[in-house]
Amino acid sequence: MPRPLWTGAISFGLVTIPVKVVSATQDHSIHFRQVHLEDLGRVRTKKVCELDGEALSQDEIGKGYERPGGETVPITDEELDQMPLPTAKAIEIVAFVDADSIDPIRISDSYYLATDGQVAAKPYTLLRRALERSDKVAIAKFAWHNRERLGLLRVREGAIVLHSMRWPDEIRNPESLAPRQVEVDEDEIERAVQLTDTMALDSISQFRDAYRDALEELLTAKSEGKELPEPAEDGERKQGQVLDLMAALNASVAAAKESRESGGGEATVHEMRPRKKAAPSKKTAASKKTAASKKTAAQKTGGKKTAAAKKTTAKRTAKKRSAS
Structure with missing residues (x-):
């Protein structure tokens, strides 16, 4: 016990x-330690008094x-x-x-x-x-x-x-978090209920922590000097696209039926990915184009001035040679 x-x-x-x-x-989570990257020595957190700056023992x-x-x-x-x-x-x-x-x-x-x-x-x-x-x-x-x-x-x-x-x-009140009222068709509701029936299970005991399994595999490969596991395929849906709700429900019901018939039942875990950098706005692009144009014009002007100066210098040199 x-x-x-x-x-x-x-x-x-x-x-x-x-x-x-x-x-x-x-708790079956895998816990990490803070280490010094140079020699992998463990870094501990000291309890320090804010007044005198001294590290204190527990007593x-x-x-x-x-x-x-x-x-x-x-x-x-x-x-x-x-x-x-x-x-x-x-x-x-x-x-x-x-x-x-x-x-x-x-x-x-x-x-x-x-x-x-x-x-x-x-x-x-x-x-x-x-x-x-x-x-x-x-x-x-x-x-x-x-x-x-x-x-x-x-x-x-x-x-x-x-x-x-x-x-x-x-317990916080979730009232402010609820979405605004929208119209939902009765056919969409019925299809969603059908999806819940198709995905219904008598027990959820078969689910495992896939992230922990993958992390253990990664740590084992690194400790034994083996090649690291290949990253999972990215089946992530593109953000921001408008979906046909009924079509998505129909496809979901069909996929759930296929998964059940094949003996599947594991949920898919989607990895959180960092946001992509936003594309530059039209205003920013225009500013960059104007700056580039000015720079090019300045380079051309500078080139003309340099050529004229060289021509003048050559004339002066020729006159001095004639005089001598």
Whole structure:
């Protein structure tokens, strides 16, 4: 079992269930280090005091809150732990609601709740069975990482899962982001629904992180001195072109059917590419043309002046020779 992140208890009415909080997810991302390009030595980030410029060790660093006037108020972990919060060491269930009533945008990190000792086995099972039979999820409050949080408890494959949730005032209003009203034909809507039916899957467990696989292949090739993998073909659609919506839907439905019949199902990941430099405007092009014309005229004028000067000098030289 992974190392517990937090220990406490679920407060379920008068029932207390000792639990350990274990992360329900794993980070499989590939992480890079900052290195000195000349010798590949690792570059670390030092914690430096802004007042005296000295690098500090971890035991010399504490917490402080900067007030609006600029004053910094020091605070210790002991003072935070002693705050009078009923949820300081408990996940207190405050309500049960239908799972469909929870907006997914409010759900944040996920954790498994493991029993902490044999005494927790029966009440843990009781809560799990109650959640399964009622088809509801539990809403709870708990304190963690120096703040009180809202949580959601549900059952997944026999284990109780705790989802950290965002408070209502932490969700931005998307009203200003919605596009202006446009007319959509009923045939286009029906075709779009047909596309969703064609692309429907019973499970998404087959999807993989293609970028991570490609990155591992690149790193392996570099470390072993092999030839680097060939770049993927660019199937990116040109930006800015106007599409026939119905034609695009028909083509999408046909492609989805073909992909399903051939056993495919992986989504295509499009690489973000830098914008191309914009073409020079007519005004800029005209300015450059005028400047080039002036430069050419100046060169011609300069050439004429140089030829005249040479001719005058030759005449003077001839006269001096005749006089002598």
